[in-house]
Amino acid sequence: MRNQRQIVDYALQRRALLAEVYAGRVSSADVCDATPYLLRAARFHGKPSKTTCPVCRKEALTHVSWVYGDELKHVAGSARAPEELERMANLFGEFTVYVVEVCRSCGWNHLVQSYVLGTGEPHPRSRRTAGQ
Numbered sequence: 443m444r445n446q447r448q449i450v451d452y453a454l455q456r457r458a459l460l461a462e463v464y465a466g467r468v469s470s471a472d473v474c475d476a477t478p479y480l481l482r483a484a485r486f487h488g489k490p491s492k493t494t495c496p497v498c499r500k501e502a503l504t505h506v507s508w509v510y511g512d513e514l515k516h517v518a519g520s521a522r523a524p525e526e527l528e529r530m531a532n533l534f535g536e537f538t539v540y541v542v543e544v545c546r547s548c549g550w551n552h553l554v555q556s557y558v559l560g561t562g563e564p565h566p567r568s569r570r571t572a573g574q
Contacts (some may be wrong), residue, residue, distance in 0.1 A: 483521035511537030
């Protein structure tokens with residue numbers, strides 16, 4: 443995306459959690475807990491990655507982008523495909539994208555990255571007065 447800003451990478455948290463799993467201090471059942479909604483979003487809105495699942499090692503992970511922001515109204519909290527994000531970035535002033543990696547085989551999921559998209563300009567709001 444051309445206008446990503448305020449990027450946060452969660453790789454260190456991911457690495458620490460996987461170290462706990464590999465050491466046996468955290469069970470794979472505790473980290474492979476993707477909800478049916480997340481798995482469905484991965485199927486229909488996700489983008490395949492080249493990274494193999496670090497838990498089951500059966501298939502490549504899928505990245506799912508979730509959008510949140512006041513301007514989004516009813517769209518907030520939904521998964522969006524990469525091409526939709528590009529279109530939304532030109533329509534809205536500011537919204538946050540959370541990218542989650544998901545294994546559709548075992549249910550592993552982890553927040554990978556978050557960033558802000560949008561034009562950077564406040565979205566014009568229609569103001570209503572008491573007389574209208």
